Amino acid sequence: MNCPVCNHSKPQIAIESQDFSLTQESFTILHCSHCSVRFTSPLPSQEAIGTYYKFIEYISHTDVKEGWMNRLYHTVRTKTLAQKTKWVQSLFTGHKGHLLDIGAGTGAFVHAMKQKGWKVTGLEPDASTRDKAFENYKIHLQSTASIHELPQNEFEVISMWHVLEHVHALKPYLSQCFKSLKQNGRLIIAVPNYTSFDAKYYKKYWAAYDLPRHLYHFSPKSMATLLNELGFEIVSLKPMWYDSFYVSLLSEKYMQSGKIGTLRAGIIGLISNLFALKDASKASSIIYEVKKQSVQDYI
Ligand SMILES: [Zn+2]
Secondary structure, three states: OOOOOOOOOOOEEEEEEEOOOOOOOEEEEEEOOOOOOEEEEOOOOOOOHHHHHOOOOOHHHOOOOOOHHHHHHHHHHHHHHHHHHHHHHHOOOOOOOEEEEEOOOOOHHHHHHHHOOOEEEEEOOOHHHHHHHHHHHOOOOEOHHHHHHOOOOOEEEEEEEOOHHHOOOHHHHHHHHHHHEEEEEEEEEEEEEOOOHHHHHHHHHOHHHOOOOOOEEEOHHHHHHHHHHOOEEEEEEEEOHHHHHHHHHHHHHHHOOHHHHHHHHHHHHHHHHHHHHHOHHHOOEEEEEEEEOOHHHHO
8 A cells, every 4th residue: 555645655554553432443553654644554435434433423523511521622622713713814914705614513613704704615524513503503514525616716715624634535635725725825724743742652542543533644744745745835833732631631531541641641731732832843733824835836
């Protein structure tokens, strides 16, 4: 199997792990020595992947607030939603535009941007989640199947919050983003970073590997390789400060380490953030601000 990003042959086995949250099935994480992307093996097909999302319901797709982990997730989501909205707007001071959110979930981000005066379009693969978005915000999300019907040169911002690692058609999606994004627009991609301190500490238990729902595991280097090949360039990297804590807590849960684990998660999350404070490319999860390469870059 060749690397899904750079097509280099002979990926190495990096980690043997499993689906801790649902099936307990074993999976291998392969590592490309050339571009440093990691990917899940065997890779469940698009038809088979649905089975792996059928636990209680995937947390970001529900508004379930039972259990302290869920409550924490939703508290953090409310906080980060405000930050995301403010930050995306700050990229376009003085004017608003059309936002496309791919993997819109229950619609919280598109709703928040709409309230700030943006025109919004949201894509979401799951029909019942789209219904939920309508129930919550009266927003009609479209199926992600319609991605290749999107208009060209239309959007000021295209966002993918923790989505790219789930997408089978990695390059076709990004190519479509390239076509649909305006020349001076911004593509915003948030993905976990396996080169973070918390990932290195938890190894096979690192919850953001989330096997096999996460098909790819990105490093900043592999993101640059992938995006450059498709005509993009990275403008900036921003750490997602809460993710280190949340992912560490979940990793401790998978290790079944009890109360001491909760305490340790706080410490590991904090250390991870201290590294990220010095260097955003070390963050547990990174928001990549991406633009189209300027014309002179091609020459
Ligand atoms: Zn590669």
